[in-house]
Amino acid sequence: MSYKFGKLAINKSELCLANVLQAGQSFRWIWDEKLNQYSTTMKIGQQEKYSVVILRQDEENEILEFVAVGDCGNQDALKTHLMKYFRLDVSLKHLFDNVWIPSDKAFAKLSPQGIRILAQEPWETLISFICSSNNNISRITRMCNSLCSNFGNLITTIDGVAYHSFPTSEELTSRATEAKLRELGFGYRAKYIIETARKLVKDKAEANITSDTTYLQSICKDAQYEDVREHLMSYNGVGPKVADCVCLMGLHMDGIVPVDVHVSRIAKRDYQISANKNHLKELRTKYNALPISRKKINPELDHIRLMLFKKWGSYAGWAQGVLFSKEIGGTSGSTTTGAIKKRKWDMIKETEAIVTKQMKLKVELSDLHIKEAKID
DNA sequence: TATCGACCTGAGACC
DNA sequence: GTCAACAGGTCGATA
Numbered sequence: 001m002s003y004k005f006g007k008l009a010i011n012k013s014e015l016c017l018a019n020v021l022q023a024g025q026s027f028r029w030i031w032d033e034k035l036n037q038y039s040t041t042m043k044i045g046q047q048e049k050y051s052v053v054i055l056r057q058d059e060e061n062e063i064l065e066f067v068a069v070g071d072c073g074n075q076d077a078l079k080t081h082l083m084k085y086f087r088l089d090v091s092l093k094h095l096f097d098n099v100w101i102p103s104d105k106a107f108a109k110l111s112p113q114g115i116r117i118l119a120q121e122p123w124e125t126l127i128s129f130i131c132s133s134n135n136n137i138s139r140i141t142r143m144c145n146s147l148c149s150n151f152g153n154l155i156t157t158i159d160g161v162a163y164h165s166f167p168t169s170e171e172l173t174s175r176a177t178e179a180k181l182r183e184l185g186f187g188y189r190a191k192y193i194i195e196t197a198r199k200l201v202k203d204k205a206e207a208n209i210t211s212d213t214t215y216l217q218s219i220c221k222d223a224q225y226e227d228v229r230e231h232l233m234s235y236n237g238v239g240p241k242v243a244d245c246v247c248l249m250g251l252h253m254d255g256i257v258p259v260d261v262h263v264s265r266i267a268k269r270d271y272q273i274s275a276n277k278n279h280l281k282e283l284r285t286k287y288n289a290l291p292i293s294r295k296k297i298n299p300e301l302d303h304i305r306l307m308l309f310k311k312w313g314s315y316a317g318w319a320q321g322v323l324f325s326k327e328i329g330g331t332s333g334s335t336t337t338g339a340i341k342k343r344k345w346d347m348i349k350e351t352e353a354i355v356t357k358q359m360k361l362k363v364e365l366s367d368l369h370i371k372e373a374k375i376d
Numbered sequence: 377t378a379t380c381g382a383c384c385t386g387a388g389a390c391c
Numbered sequence: 392g393t394c395a396a397c398a399g400g401t402c403g404a405t406a
Contacts, residue, residue: 130401134384134399134401135385135400137399138386139386139398185384188401188402189384237402239401241399241400242400296401324399380403381403386397388394390392390394391392
């Protein structure tokens with residue numbers, strides 16, 4: 001099927017699809033090897049309904065091509081949406097030249113490789129990163145796709161691949177159970193997902209808000225970062241790392257550095273950051289009034305987050321993204337040029353095939369039950 | 377309040 | 392075919 005793509009001029013050093021869509025920020029973009037294009041479902045602008053969005057990058061002419069399938073209307077609306085999604089208001093070149101290189105020698109050896117932080121939907125970000133604990137990218141991707149195909153709504157089918165919405169908190173609480181999620185391979189995260197969805201439904205009702213997006217955005221209103229993180233950590237399965245990922249990628253808090261084992265290693269090895277007794281004492285005092293933070297936050301890692309913010313400034317989260325890609329390059333399949341190895345379309349098709357088979361089995365089983373009931 | 381083991385699963389390294 | 396001082400954490404029991 002051929003579509004009429006819109007076009008957006010963008011230098012590859014400012015945006016590299018391979019480096020941002022499959023490098024562990026977002027887990028629902030599918031890469032089609034043959035057509036060299038990416039697709040996913042997303043809500044465009046303020047719309048509540050999902051559309052299938054297809055992207056491809058004409059690297060020679062430095063053009064991003066985009067189309068929303070089934071959405072006959074507004075290419076301009078999609079263009080505006082994508083500019084926000086990719087945060088194209090932020091210039092990586094400017095950050096390198098004027099912010100990071102002057103304050104950090106490590107950046108002088110690097111160049112922008114189109115690695116930027118996405119502005120993702122906060123609910124999807126929350127659930128995706130709950131899935132990320134103790135896990136690897138390919139399995140998180142499979143889990144997110146499994147959530148959509150099992151509990152989301154069918155949007156459309158293109159070339160034999162079914163595209164679904166990401167299930168809302170209500171859809172998850174009404175359609176999924178911990179047992180079902182465990183059956184689908186979520187392991188111990190099954191409980192976290194169900195409990196988080198239930199709490200969000202309750203929180204929204206109390207705030208008289210219907211949309212997951214609107215609710216999670218509302219907790220930032222007139223709130224300090226520490227309070228937003230405290231709120232996010234009130235959900236089961238959400239610790240400081242996951243909360244910080246939601247702040248950075250779902251709630252546009254560009255200065256937040258999620259500290260995991262890799263960032264912690266970078267901080268100690270390359271910046272000799274380590275907390276002394278006074279630092280730790282100060283942080284414990286700081287979180288005295290926040291019961292969840294007091295319980296869940298590791299002061300040593302929090303010290304690293306603060307020191308990196310001090311070093312890199314208000315876009316510290318973006319700087320972390322750049323160094324992180326470089327750090328894990330060798331272990332997560334990136335190439336020497338910094339491009340993250342793309343995952344195969346085949347894998348998604350395989351997931352689809354499994355889901356279709358499961359659905360077929362369910363239909364057969366229910367037919368069998370009907371027959372048995374008739375015999376009875 | 378600090379520490380530490382348990383938790384699901386499977387890609388990928390190794391033989 | 393097997394296996395793990397895995398892998399982008401979090402929770403809860405214990406001392």
